[in-house]
Amino acid sequence: MFELKKTVALVGMMGSGKSAIGKVISSNIDVPFKDVDFEIEQAAKLSIPEIFERHGEKFFRDKENQIIKRLLREECCILATGGGAFMNKKNRASIKEQGTSVWLNADLETLWKRVRYKKTRPLLQTNNPKETLASIYTDRIKTYALADIIIESHAKSSLEEMAKLVIKSLLDRNDLIERA
Numbered sequence: 001m002f003e004l005k006k007t008v009a010l011v012g013m014m015g016s017g018k019s020a021i022g023k024v025i026s027s028n029i030d031v032p033f034k035d036v037d038f039e040i041e042q043a044a045k046l047s048i049p050e051i052f053e054r055h056g057e058k059f060f061r062d063k064e065n066q067i068i069k070r071l072l073r074e075e076c077c078i079l080a081t082g083g084g085a086f087m088n089k090k091n092r093a094s095i096k097e098q099g100t101s102v103w104l105n106a107d108l109e110t111l112w113k114r115v116r117y118k119k120t121r122p123l124l125q126t127n128n129p130k131e132t133l134a135s136i137y138t139d140r141i142k143t144y145a146l147a148d149i150i151i152e153s154h155a156k157s158s159l160e161e162m163a164k165l166v167i168k169s170l171l172d173r174n175d176l177i178e179r180a
Contacts, residue, residue: 002029003180004076007099008170009068011147013137014083015115016104017162022080024163029177032077036085039067048082065090072098083136087143096148100176102166103147108137110155149173 008025010018019035026033037048040063044051051060064082068091071079079099085091086101095101112130149169153162170177 001180002031002177004029004031004078004177006176007072007076007079007095008166008176009072009079009081009086009095009099009101010104010166011081011086011095011101012083012104012144012153013106013111013140014133015111016083016106016153017159018080018083018104020159021104021162021166022078024159025166026078028163029167032075033080034071034077035080036064036067036071037080037082039071040064040082043067061088064088065094069094083140086147087140092143092146100149100173101147102149102151102169103144104151104153104162104166105144106153106155108134110153111137113155 010022012018023033041047064085065088072094112133151165
């Protein structure tokens with residue numbers, strides 16, 4: 001059993017495994033797991049694609065910022081953020097101040113394999129979704145690199161292996177987690 005001293009915010013591209021890996025980390029160290037996108041959907045009573053369609057990306061990003069701030073004030077947890085959340089300076093500042101960020105860095109081909117058939121990705125509803133994904137990836141990579149911890153995510157790594165890498169990195173820091 002472990003005790004988190006700060007919320008651990010998983011950041012990275014859509015398809016990098018933030019939610020899936022976050023749930024495994026949470027289970028392995030027996031701490032709460034929260035998903036920002038799920039919390040937004042609950043608050044709005046709409047799916048993410050519906051929010052984008054009805055209200056636009058700016059509305060979504062504003063709600064995202066509100067939810068992240070609220071979750072960072074609550075009990076420390078493993079927090080899966082949306083792919084664009086870390087692009088917002090306010091979100092980065094809130095996470096830096098009240099938590100720690102972990103970038104799950106997956107390469108473009110791995111990301112494409114994971115998201116290409118999903119219709120729940122509003123930003124990929126374009127004529128050429130792979131090109132769109134590549135453009136988003138290129139635009140965001142330098143910002144993701146500002147994360148406190150960087151974990152290389154490989155297509156062949158299991159969720160359990162990725163969770164263990166993250167947990168080891170958290171334990172190595174000495175200021176984020178301790179055995180209870």
